[in-house]
Amino acid sequence: MGIASQRIERPAHARSTGAPARTPLYVRLRRMTPMTFLTIVALVYLFVMVTFVLASMRSEQSLLHEGAFGPLSLARLRFDWRQLAGFSSGIYFHWLENSAVVAFAGAAIAVLVALPAGYALAMLHFRGRRVLLFLTILTMVMPNTVLVIPLFLEVSAVHQIDRLLPVAVIFGFFPFGTYLAFVHYKTTLPFELLESARIDGVSEIGIFLRLAVPLAKQAVALVFFFAFVADWTNYFLPLVMLPSSAVQTVSVGLQELITSSQLFNPSAAAGLNVQLYMPELSFAAVLQMLPVLVVFVGAQRYLTRGAMLGAVKG
Amino acid sequence: MVTRLAAIPATEVAGTSRRRGSRVVASSRQGRGGLTLLVPYLILLLLVGIVPTGYAIYQSFLTRSGSGFGGISAYHDAVTEFQFASSFGHIGLVLAVWLPLMVVGVMGLALLLHGQRSRLVGVYRFIYYLPGALAGMGNFVLWLFLLDPVNSPVRPILSWLGYTTLNQTVEPSHLPVIIALMLFFQGAGTWILVIYGGLNGIPEELGEAAKIDGASNWQVTRWIKLPLVRPWIAYFILLNVAYASQLFLEPQVLGLATEGQISPQWTPNQLSFTFAFQIFDVPAAAALSVILLAISLVIGVVITTRTGLFSNRD
Structure with missing residues (x-):
């Protein structure tokens, strides 16, 4: 599983400061500085867009079995191009x-x-x-x-x-x-x-x-x-x-x-x-x-x- | 807006006082000049705005065969169609999720960004804006990628929620949330730019003066920044309500991609589309369009006259 989605799921700050799980929510929220929050949102956006763009360079097999990130190949782009060109004669x-x-x-x-x-x-x-x-x-x-x-x-x-x-x-x-x-x-x-x-x-x-x-x-x-x-x-x-x-x-x-x-x-x-x-x-x-x-x-x-x-x- | 209102009068006052001298002559001369410059715009306004509206109103009063005057029968057909009420209900559901998400998300991110001095602010604004460039079908394909558990980069989240096929993820009852997320992803960035721009228009001295008097960051936000950007929030809500009433692409193509799991008349615009192209009931399609047009028109008039953003001042 990708790095960024881990960031979605866990309150990143809680782990990095080693806060115990029992810390009240409002304290944890206050510790999470605005910049951390802005960064997390930006990373989620980037994660979504980057994985989408990179999907064009991966095989269906890799998408199916390897999750968010997998091996990329430029040859795959040429293959994609040929499929598109072949669809209803280009x-x-x-x-x-x-x-x-x-x-x-x-x-x-x-x-x-x-x-x-x-x-x-x-x-x-x-x-x-x-x-x-x-x-x-x-x-x-x-x-x-x-x-x-x-x-x-x-x-x-x-x-x-x-x-x-x-x-x-x-x-x-x-x-x-x-x-x-x-x-x-x-x-x-x-x-x-x-x-x-x-x-x-x-x-x-x-x-x-x-x-x-x-x-x-x-x-x-x-x-x-x-x-x-x-x-x-x-x-x-x-x-x-x-x-x-x-x-x-x-x-x-x-x-x-x-x-x-x-x-x-x-x-x-x-x-x-x-x-x-x-x-x-x-x-x-x-x-x-x-x-x-x-x-x-x-x-x-x-x-x-x-x-x-x-x-x-x- | 604040800065502009402050900036305009200096030049304008000078302009009006001079104009007054030869007003009559100037007006007729400027009238002719203005008319020439406006001709292309007026022609398009007529062809693309007024004529189709008039023609749709005319068509909406024909009988179903299109032969003669049918009174309000087409409106009756449109309103009593069994999907009519549910299609508007769906819009309400989407709005119930989307509007709070937009208002909280956009205002929150814009205010947080505005408080930062970091260089990353520009980068983040750009990242948030990026999906906007991918609007429409591009964004839609991206969401198919996210939502289809077969290749989704967030598959762990989907399987944790119990979805293993696209049809499970986009079950009709999930649509309001899914569409709200799609629209947020593609639209929030632009509005963050807008609100951020508005916040930048607030003179810094205001906040600083308040801080010297002992105001906290939150108080500055609550009592200075928010009131000053309030007209834009009103504008932004009204515009988004108008936009949501017109939903078409997302439910339409989601329906196609899931082989009919979603009603092809999920939104009013889709219903209108069905009247026009599937059951060939043109008067009913026209009647529904007129109803939708009236709704947008009312919202438009409220925005134009009540938000104070477009005071058409001279």
Whole structure:
């Protein structure tokens, strides 16, 4: 059994200080400093994630008999890859492509739409501004799954089911992004700058392009990051909008891998020409996570500064 | 939020006083400019928000054959479906486990992290956040790995609890706890970042002044930190209630992975999905969507108007 799970089960501090078993609970809790507690939680998180990622490099036999940790081999990764490539003639890689198309297009549309809208809401005076701001915040705090069935009814009424474009356009509507841009401009762009540009006779669009766009870097990074992650990991919308296997995104595809797996559906998997056990499933799940990690690393320096601005939404 | 509110007025007051001079001219000019910048956003708001909502409301008043006006018959069908009440009951059960877990876990970890001076704080925040990058199906596959005693790294815990197969671990009565754990693992980290960011916004002098007056760490937390982050706690609870009412992925795919052990109509969204794609009762699916939409809308309006986080101030 693994080291970390021992840490879950026993109050780590009690043993390391050699406290007798009879010590009252509150005394033991007080001895357990906050840092110890934070460390234990972090170790549990790491244990879960690390064993999961490493499962792709182990054999089913090892997972079955050796517990949390066992011998790793890189050759196993090549084997996993061949199984995935052999599943329905490599459809997994099409799913990745489809996800890339809708997530990149969706996040790009979100940025292009949110920046000017957020700027206008923050810096300009016009009729209906408050109503629109209210609608933006309202749609932002509503879960995006709530409109999936209505959107399906709408898209199928115009016969666009099984197409990637409507999915990308739907992803492009990202009110949280508009709100991020709104807060960004509200806090970084002084009104005086706009006024002097107006006195110089620059048009409103010109002011946006010359003053607001160059200042947008952080807002662009934040909106793109949040939109991309939301789009890439979305499951319900692509599930109903893209019912044909060939146009599915990878998050829906993973579900197909699970239901085709010998592990979870032996009868259906009887005719399967490849192995889909936990190592292969772990490999498939980790592989489809990499784009999110890449975008995360790219956006990270903006995220730390933008954590308040972004996540707090205040 | 505290810091931002303090920071904004300086620039804003200057802005408003200048604007007032040529208000009428400026407004119409800014109105046109604003409209141009807002056009893409308004189009998407219409296509992805308002039209599908309206269309779903329209569909929900049709007869089952879809031919003519059916009054509230579709709502009647949806509400009297025998799974209707139980699906909402399941949401209640998940919330009963998940909300306390989230509030205590997130607040606890954020407050503990905030009290530390160690360099590890940044590392831990990152580790807690990591599962968020694995959201959706990635997180789900990870949990299949954890829950299936065949390859679970925590098999000793599972067998101690008496579970030797996946179907035993994810027996329907266990679902509220399992789903709550899944959602906590993937979502807590993001909220820890948010609350931590909020705690960072509290001026340090406040706590120090209180300590000079003899306040303990706990008193500083209880009487200074907690009241100042309270709006976010309200926000966070409401948002999570709205999110939970929309549950779909976890019970859906757990049902698929256990070959029908879990009702395919375990949550309202799954019921709506069944109406639309299994029994092809589109008006009932639309009616249920409208009901769910109304619930989210109410929560959304409360968040937007009552938590004081989004005061839309100028």
